[in-house]
């Protein structure tokens with residue numbers, strides 16, 4: 370779309386210039402405008418986030434022993450979606466993502482001064498316990514996903530249970546995410562393997578699995594619900610900036626996810 374717009378813009382300029390100037394001037398303008406548009410286009414392309422494919426087998430054990438993790442880029446979890454300011458000891462987070470044709474793999478390093486699991490029932494106010502939340506829209510369609518399978522917001526609890534809302538408007542456990550975590554002082558390392566699912570998925574029905582390949586765009590975000598001592602979570606910190614007053618929209622609106630390209 371960007372290239373089409375640029376081409377149209379260029380033609381309009383040439384037509385306008387051509388009616389006013391001689392041929393050499395028009396040619397000069399064409400070269401200048403082409404270079405300008407090329408520069409803008411390159412800047413836009415280089416700003417697209419990419420996730421690298423892994424040829425290493427990833428063992429989901431909460432340890433970054435696999436060499437593929439060493440080469441993957443850290444990305445910050447630093448956008449406050451809910452809650453006032455917090456210190457680096459209260460919460461800090463960063464993550465890496467890899468993929469192969471069957472799975473998306475996530476490592477998240479979370480520093481949290483107090484780990485709490487207040488609600489024994491994993492389907493009861495799970496967002497008010499410490500949990501990692503991963504948002505995936507496997508075809509980058511955007512749009513509403515609150516009570517459908519257009520996209521998923523997997524809440525991964527300290528005990529490894531994975532929950533999202535379903536078409537019945539109720540939370541359910543999902544088997545799409547294998548996960549493990551290790552603890553080193555205040556730092557938790559989470560490792561996840563996520564089976565991609567698109568909107569053809571229906572719970573308890575046969576399902577054709579989605580295969581990932583280079584060039585696919587997905588919608589992605591990750592966040593952490595931090596509670597330490599309160600009735601409700603104290604902070605909700607995500608990986609992407611959300612425009613507007615209400616920043617807690619990831620569990621409803623896949624349009625706020627970051628568009629990411631899978632690359633080899």
Ligand SMILES: [Ca+2]
Pocket residue numbers: 427428429430431432433434435560
């Ligand atoms: Ca591992």
Ligand SMILES: [Ca+2]
Pocket residue numbers: 458459460481482483595596597
């Ligand atoms: Ca905390």
Ligand SMILES: [Ca+2]
Pocket residue numbers: 506507508509510511518519520568
């Ligand atoms: Ca979708």
Ligand SMILES: [Ca+2]
Pocket residue numbers: 481482483484485499595596597
């Ligand atoms: Ca906490």
